[in-house]
Amino acid sequence: MSIGKLVVTGGYGFVGTNLILAAAARGTDIVVLDDLSVGDGQYVKNVSHRLVEGDIRDRDVVSQALDGADAVVHLAAHTSVVDSQTDPEHDCDVNVRGTMTVLRGCVDAGVKRFVLASSNAPLGEQIPPVDEERVPKPMSPYGASKLAGEGYCSSFAASYGLGTTVLRFANVYGMYSTHKSSVVAKFLRRIQAGEGLVIYGDGEQTRDFVHVEDLAQGILAALQTPDAAGETFQLGSGTETSVLTLVDLLRQVAGGDVQITHEPERPGEIRRNWTDIGKAQRILGYQPSKQLAPSLAQMHEWFQGQRAEVTESAIVSPTVSPTVSADDFMDADEEEAVAKRLRDLGYL
Ligand SMILES: NC(=O)c1ccc[n+]([C@@H]2O[C@H](COP(=O)([O-])OP(=O)(O)OC[C@H]3O[C@@H](n4cnc5c(N)ncnc54)[C@H](O)[C@@H]3O)[C@@H](O)[C@H]2O)c1
Numbered sequence: 001m002s003i004g005k006l007v008v009t010g011g012y013g014f015v016g017t018n019l020i021l022a023a024a025a026r027g028t029d030i031v032v033l034d035d036l037s038v039g040d041g042q043y044v045k046n047v048s049h050r051l052v053e054g055d056i057r058d059r060d061v062v063s064q065a066l067d068g069a070d071a072v073v074h075l076a077a078h079t080s081v082v083d084s085q086t087d088p089e090h091d092c093d094v095n096v097r098g099t100m101t102v103l104r105g106c107v108d109a110g111v112k113r114f115v116l117a118s119s120n121a122p123l124g125e126q127i128p129p130v131d132e133e134r135v136p137k138p139m140s141p142y143g144a145s146k147l148a149g150e151g152y153c154s155s156f157a158a159s160y161g162l163g164t165t166v167l168r169f170a171n172v173y174g175m176y177s178t179h180k181s182s183v184v185a186k187f188l189r190r191i192q193a194g195e196g197l198v199i200y201g202d203g204e205q206t207r208d209f210v211h212v213e214d215l216a217q218g219i220l221a222a223l224q225t226p227d228a229a230g231e232t233f234q235l236g237s238g239t240e241t242s243v244l245t246l247v248d249l250l251r252q253v254a255g256g257d258v259q260i261t262h263e264p265e266r267p268g269e270i271r272r273n274w275t276d277i278g279k280a281q282r283i284l285g286y287q288p289s290k291q292l293a294p295s296l297a298q299m300h301e302w303f304q305g306q307r308a309e310v311t312e313s314a315i316v317s318p319t320v321s322p323t324v325s326a327d328d329f330m331d332a333d334e335e336e337a338v339a340k341r342l343r344d345l346g347y348l
Pocket of ligand 1: 074078098117120172
């Protein structure tokens with residue numbers, strides 16, 4: 001099944017950039033709807049696409065972007081757990097009203113397929129491996145707003161016949177992520193800046209790191225699989241990797257000494273987390289194939305190139321604004337923020 005004309009909201013961000021490159025390689029007709037608050041499209045300058053600049057909450061902008069569209073991948077979001085805790089109304093406005101506006105626009109424009117970028121944040125703390133059958137228990141407003149988006153997907157499928165699919169991304173890593181605060185990007189930036197790494201506890205806590213190119217193939221497969229309509233899928237690597245293993249691999253690819261400081265384990269930190277990708281494998285034919293070690297080496301080289309470019313042109317602020325992303329729900333800072341909030345509320 002061909003995708004037809006594809007609209008990618010938030011197409012200039014980390015996942016969007018990689019998705020556009022993968023979709024363009026298949027000859028897809030692409031429209032990006034982005035307000036340029038984070039991404040600026042610098043990495044897809046040479047890829048054929050049309051930009052509609054604006055906010056996903058603006059109905060006119062959305063209808064302009066969706067005119068004639070067959071499919072939508074909705075990536076644009078407020079992505080900070082920490083900020084969602086300090087300003088839950090704003091998080092709700094962008095993630096719930098924004099998603100609603102795009103869904104409404106899809107119905108009005110006769111769009112056939114809609115994919116929502118969700119995360120493991122709606123699930124909250126669960127015993128791994130996490131799968132689609134778990135009862136969600138979000139621990140942050142961000143997780144709740146993503147869960148609301150999932151609910152609206154289900155309701156728009158039932159009420160209006162829109163072919164919605166929810167994809168819950170694990171910890172995404174890969175190229176074009178210099179602005180992200182996910183653990184891989186953060187550790188790489190610190191190593192390249194000659195700064196040490198802090199490991200909380202024994203470092204045996206585990207995470208599921210999925211390469212963004214594998215993820216992009218999973219998104220495209222969801223758009224092209226008729227049986228994916230009305231369904232939710234966990235998209236991860238299906239592999240459990242400890243923080244110590246990640247740090248060892250980063251040490252090897254970066255070479256030289258990396259100073260590691262161990263600090264006490266933090267209350268509320270999730271010990272193990274990884275994803276059961278069986279449903280995505282069965283229905284979408286999803287087969288993540290990227291190996292962590294060579295992918296980290298490629299990222300390291302690219303990040304260094306970016307650092308050199310920024311230094312050479314003496315740009316003080318990066319062309320892509322740094323964000324504190326919540327999407328990597330297991331990120332150390334974010335876990336700490338959730339734990340702090342729970343402590344403040346007297347739950348821990
Ligand atoms: N990166 C991850 O590890 C991860 C994990 C789970 C889920 N997700 C989800 O995947 C999606 C993409 O994440 P990402 O890492 O590419 O984020 P990102 O911050 O790199 O990109 C988001 C893009 O959306 C645009 N945007 C933000 N608010 C907008 C608005 N109101 N209107 C229009 N455009 C807007 C930004 O300019 C940016 O280009 C998000 O929905 C996120 O919650 C990401």
